[in-house]
Amino acid sequence: MNVRMLLLALLLMASPALAQGFAGLGGDAQGFAVPERGVALSFPQDHGAHPDYRIEWWYLTANLKGADGKDYGAQWTLFRSALAPEEKSGWQSPQLWMGHAALTTAETHYSAERVARGGVGQAGVTLSPFVGSIDDWTMTSHAPPSADALSALNVNASGDGFSYRLDLAAQGPLVLQGDHGYSVKSAQGQASFYYSQPFYEVHGTITVGGKDIAVTGQAWFDHEWSSQPLAKDQTGWDWFSFHFADGAKLMGFRLRDAGEGFTSATWIAADGAPEPQPPGALTVTPLAWTDVKGHRVPVQWKLALPGKGLEVTTSPVNPEAWMDTRVSYWEGPVRLQGTHPGQGYVEMTGY
Amino acid sequence: MLTQGFAVLLSHWWRHKLQFAMLLLGLALATALWSAVQAINGEARASYARAAAVVGQDRLEQLTTADGTHIPQESYIALRKAGWLVSPVLEGEKRFGGERLRILGVDPITLPADAAQVDVGAADIGLARFITAPGVFIMSGETAARLKGVDTPPIRISDALPPGTVLTDIGIAQQVLDAPGQLSRLLLAPRQPTEARPLAEVAPGLVRRAPAVESDLSRLTDSFHLNLTAFGLLAFAVGLFIVHSAIGLAFEQRRPVIRTLRALGLPLRTLVLLMVVELLVLSTVAGLIGVALGYGVASLLLPDVAASLRGLYGAEVPGTLSIRPSVWGLGLAIAVAGTLVSAASRLWRIATMPLLAPARPRAWSLASERALRLQAVGGILLLVAAWLVVQFGSGLVAGFSALGAMLLGAALLLPLVLSLLLKLGERLSKGVIAQWFWADTRQQLPGLSLALMALLLALAANAGVGTMVQSFRLTFVGWLDQRLPSELYVSTRSNDESQKVHDWLASRSDAVLPIWNTEVRMFGQPVQVFGIADHATYRDYWPMLEAMPDAWDRIARGEGALANEQLARRQKLALGDMIPLEGGHKLPLVGIFSDYGNPKGQVIIGVRLLETLYPDASRLRYAVRIAHDKAPKLAEELRATFDLPEENVVNQTTIKDFSLKIFERTFAVTAALNVLTLGVAAIAIFASLLTLSGMRLSQLAPAWAMGLTLKRLALLEILRSVALASFTMLAAVPVGLGLAWMLLAVINVEAFGWRLPMHVFPMDWLRLFLLAVASAIIAALLPALWLTRRQPADLVKVFANER
Incomplete structure (x- = not known):
């Protein structure tokens, strides 16, 4: 999962009073809807926003290879944070939106942030057609009406020194995480609704320092919403999404707390069939640390999932993939070595 | 030797206490007036700076319409969608319980960090409370105190805001100012992404404006402060005259002492140095007294100055004085410097005087x-x-x-x-x-x-x-008579009540004249637009400075506009020039009227045109014509019928007095x-x-000797x-x-x-x-009195010895 949450807080203007859990994600649901086990997700409605839940995000990460032979990474995220469980039109809307975009090269990690109020048309998600947008950043569906709206997307974003335009075509089905989309986030039962589309093939162009580079690659999309995704004592998380060379995928995370932490993982077969792993089955071990912008972050990991005979180590395309945003975190592309070579993305928050 | 020399010099003041008092008084007074004026100006300027810094206007570039009118909200969205990092601001004025407040609506989410001096996410405000109805009004403590008991959204205090200014959410401001979908300007974030589409393509009506280094307020009020400064300088100069003459006298009287000291072997350099030290000590003491006195004078004057600035320019300045070390330090420095300058010629003379030159008290003063x-x-x-x-x-x-x-x-x-x-x-x-x-x-x-x-x-x-x-007073009083010819002025509280009051009055008075108005931006400044009915009251009385012969007919037909003198002068408007109104509508200027005491530009058009062009204009006020003796009774009945508060129905005399x-x-x-x-x-x-x-004894003694009595x-x-x-x-x-x-x-x-x-x-x-x-x-009384008390022996002595 990518409890990529941050936002809010930020949205909550980073007040120290809110420093419970990372970015204010701990705490009570306060009138917001709470995810319940056994509720079936339904599409395309659930591609859209769920204003009665406190937080929500549409998250895309892409491992790209340039025509120049170099590895690149791109991130596009739209966050929603609700101050109240309702939607109103105009400035009265209590819905806040935030976008993060990043482009990673071996030398530089570019990141940008956008913020907006709901209700006035500056940001939001519409369903027909599916468009997620904030300012000039958009994620637009161009899928035929018969297909899932997310099966074909155009995604673009730009920031200081970079921009990208990517065309995404899904090569597999949507994947429901956890128990049919009900994803547990702590031993106490905090949970979110969570599904992914990890099978994108990508073609597009990135622009770095004024130079256009044609790219191809793989992308992973997550959509997750909840009202209280973290337990109060959880301080951050390490999240992994891996594309293996044999076509299988792995989503895994560890939520850190004072003790052992909480790990969870979903093994996704090459045909898209999810195999949720029991809590604790995945073990993650930092191997090497680096200092980025005043934060000490593990940049090399060993992940083991004995049930699947998996043991891989990650190495970052750029160890300094720090998101220099209001709520800052590490997010970047990695290469995989070990039993299952491949590539993927790692996100680390709360360091 | 040094100590004795200094003691000898100082002993002079001991023997001439009045002279000493005069010197201190002159210097202290001069310093006091100077520092008072500086303190007042400093207070006001700090207040303007705070006003200018609100929402970063002094640091951030902005987008506005070329003619200063409102920006539709759609332009904001279009710009964001084109990649421009802009943040909306709506500014306007609104009265709450008689207090005129400057309402500043901002979007705390997109507001650039440079522009956010209030943390609306702070625990006592809270973003959710700030942006959702009824919103929060953030203002200075002083402003909040003025609003005690007045019905406003919940108030929070922040002293980052100048008095009279309210910071609130853009959505709340649009409601309060009755300007849905309207914005005053857009703040540009300091770093804009490289790929935004050109402004002319996205929002052709908007222009980039550099940060307002100098605010409208400080420009407007410059004259007032220059005025005060001029007075301060004048007072200081006059004070220095006193110092100059007191020091001059002291030096002359001490010539024998100086001669003696030098004869005793005190080096000239040391002597001059001692006298400089003496002056430094004196001026520091007097400067300190003056600065303290100045603080008192400034505190006494500031409420009136604040009232003046509010009355003349709508500028809000706090009524209390804060201690600014720079002002007081400067006051002290200028006291010391002034003293040294006044004494320079005397010191020079002592430095160049022959060792045993006789004292000649008259010679120095003979030009x-x-x-x-x-x-x-x-x-x-x-x-x-x-x-x-x-x-x-x-x-x-x-x-x-x-x-x-x-x-x-x-x-x-x-x-x-x-x-x-x-x-x-x-x-x-x-x-x-x-x-x-x-x-x-x-x-x-x-x-x-x-x-x-x-x-x-x-x-x-x-x-x-x-x-x-x-x-000014004479002109003003005459002008008030012209400007306020109606017997009663009525303010209603809602459009609904306004209609009812109008209907009720129509049958009971000679005429009910709407005074409907709105405030817009025109020529890049806030301008009030009033709509008035076609009525003899205006034709007969309105204080026109110059006008086309058919001005009132053209206004009645909606084919002309009037402007007040200050707007006409500021924009160099002449009769026949075009006035830009809402939605590209333009009207020729057909008359210019005097409008004393109003800091803002004002434009008058026909009331029907106002209704068409500005459907959101406030339609709450009326002027009522009725026979003079019937006015009080009608006012009484009106208040009773509609339960209107006392101040909502006022007669002509009350307004004039006010x-x-x-x-x-x-x-x-x-x-x-x-x-x-x-x-x-x-x-x-x-x-x-x-x-x-x-x-003067040596001049008077001969006259006395010849028989004139003392x-x-x-x-x-x-x-x-x-x-x-x-x-x-x-x-x-x-x-x-x-x-x-x-x-x-x-x-x-x-x-x-x-x-x-x-x-x-x-x-x-x-x-x-x-x-x-x-x-x-x-x-002259005291010196004259002393003269009558002179002993004949003193006068005779004039003839006895040469000095």
């Missing part, structure tokens, strides 16, 4: 005829320069330069003029005593001329400013500074006379002082008239945007004349 003429030539040159600046210069600084040149020129001319007048007196007088009187007065002139020049400045400033204020009261407060500061300056000038004369009285001599001394003051007053009248003319025709136009006719008030001059004579008598 040669040639010096007098040179000074007069300088004065004439300055007057010519003033005239040239008025003819060819423009702007406020030019106005004040001309004013300064004229005052200084007149002051420099004064000794020659007085000398001529005294010569004339001498020629016309008969009898020995009379002739001696005139000749002796003339001989005394050089010693008194500095003090008399100070008096001239003070009197001229008094006469000039008095004439200006009185002319307006006049504002007017009086506005000039209270001027009056206070005027009196203080005159006071300082009186002290200057007193100090000079005191200085001279000590040295009483008679004392009387003549007082008469002399009166004569000099009277002559100075005579000279001050034309200077004062020139000053008044400059204030009315040059400074006022630049500062306020209106020109006033000049009226002359001879009775005020007579009062001033009596005041001048009275102060001259008081100043």
Whole structure:
């Protein structure tokens, strides 16, 4: 999962009073809807926003290879944070939106942030057609009406020194995480609704320092919403999404707390069939640390999932993939070595 | 030796306590007025800076419409969608319980960090509360105190905001200001992404505007502060005259002491050094007293200044003074520097004086005829320069330069003029005593001329400013009669009530005239637009300065607009020029009317056109025409029928009284500074006379020896002082008239945007004349009294030894 949450807080203007859990994600649901086990997700409605839940995000990460032979990474995220469980039109809307975009090269990690109020048309998600947008950043569906709206997307974003335009075509089905989309986030039962589309093939162009580079690659999309995704004592998380060379995928995370932490993982077969792993089955071990912008972050990991005979180590395309945003975190592309070579993305928050 | 030498020098002050007091008083007063003015200006400027810094206007580029009208919200969205990092601001004014508040609506989410001086996410506000109804009003503690008991959204205090300003969410502001979907301007984030589409393509109506380094307010109020500064400088200059004469006397009287000290072997360098140290100590003490005094004066004046600024410009300045070390440090420094400058010539003389030169108390004060003429030539040159600046210069600084040149020129001319007048007196007088009187007065002139020049400045400033204020008052009162011809003025509380009140009044009065208005941005500044009905009330009374013959017909048909004088002057509008209204609608200017006391531009159009162009305009107020004697009863019935509060139905007299009261407060500061300056000038004369009285014995002794009694001599001394003051007053009248003319025709136009006719008030001059004579008598009284108490032996001694 990518409890990529941050936002809010930020949205909550980073007040120290809110420093419970990372970015204010701990705490009570306060009138917001709470995810319940056994509720079936339904599409395309659930591609859209769920204003009665406190937080929500549409998250895309892409491992790209340039025509120049170099590895690149791109991130596009739209966050929603609700101050109240309702939607109103105009400035009265209590819905806040935030976008993060990043482009990673071996030398530089570019990141940008956008913020907006709901209700006035500056940001939001519409369903027909599916468009997620904030300012000039958009994620637009161009899928035929018969297909899932997310099966074909155009995604673009730009920031200081970079921009990208990517065309995404899904090569597999949507994947429901956890128990049919009900994803547990702590031993106490905090949970979110969570599904992914990890099978994108990508073609597009990135622009770095004024130079256009044609790219191809793989992308992973997550959509997750909840009202209280973290337990109060959880301080951050390490999240992994891996594309293996044999076509299988792995989503895994560890939520850190004072003790052992909480790990969870979903093994996704090459045909898209999810195999949720029991809590604790995945073990993650930092191997090497680096200092980025005043934060000490593990940049090399060993992940083991004995049930699947998996043991891989990650190495970052750029160890300094720090998101220099209001709520800052590490997010970047990695290469995989070990039993299952491949590539993927790692996100680390709360360091 | 050093200590003894210093003690000897200081002992002089012990023996001349009055002189010492005079020196301290002069310096302290001068410092006090100067620091008071600086403190007041500093307070006001800090307040403007705070106002300018609100939402980063002083640091961030902005997008506005070229003609200053509102920006539709769609343009904001379009710009964001095109990649521009902009943040919306809506600004407007709204009354809450009689308090006029400047409402600033911002979007805290997109507001650039540079522009956010209030953390709305702080625990006591909370983003959720801030952006959702009923919202939160953030304002200074002082503003909140003024709003006690008034119905507003929940209030939070932040002293980052200037008084009278409310920070609230953009959505709340749109509701409060009744401007849905409207924005005033867009703030540009300092770093814009590289790929945004060109502005002309996305929002063609918008232009980029550089950060407002200088706010509208500080520009508007510049004149007012320059005015205060001028007064402060004048007072300081007058104060320095006192210091100069007191120090001069002390040096002369100490010549024997100095001679002795030097003869005893105190090196010249050490002596001068000791005297400098003495001056430093004295001026520091006096400066400290002055600064403390200045703080008191400033605290007393500030509420009136704040009221003036609010009344004249709508500028909000807190009524309480904060201590600014820079102001007070500067006050102290200027006291010390002023003293050293005043004493420089004396120190120089001591440094170059032959060791055993005899003291000659009269010699130093005798200026040669040639010096007098040179000074007069300088004065004439300055007057010519003033005239040239008025003819060819423009702007406020030019106005004040001309004013300064004229005052200084007149002051420099004064000794020659007085000398001529005294010569004339001498020629016309008969009898020995009379002739001696005139000749002796003339001989005394050089010693008194500095003090008399100070008096001239003070009197001229008094006469000039008095004439200006009185002319203004006369014009203002006449204008109020024109502007407020209706018997009753009614404010309703809602559009619904407004309609009912209108219908109710229609059958009970001669006419119900709507006073509907809205505030827009036009020519890049806030402008009030009023709609008025076609009625004889306006045709007969409206204070038009110039107008086309069919102006009222064209307004009634919606084919013309009126502008107030300040807008017309600021934008250099002439009849026939086009006034840009909402939605590209333009109307020719058909008339210009006077609108004193209004800091803002105003445009008047037909009321029907107002309804069409500005459907959101406030339609709550009416003027009611009815027979004068029936008005009170109608007002009573109206209040009873609609349960309207007392202040919502007011009669003409009440409004006029209220307006006049504002007017009086506005000039209270001027009056206070005027009196203080005159006071300082009186002290200057007193100090000079005191200085001279000590040295005049050698002139008076022969007259006494020839049979004039001491009483008679004392009387003549007082008469002399009166004569000099009277002559100075005579000279001050034309200077004062020139000053008044400059204030009315040059400074006022630049500062306020209106020109006033000049009226002359001879009775005020007579009062001033009596005041001048009275102060001259008081100043001369003590030295004269001392003279009558002189022992014959003192006088005889004059003949016995040479000094």
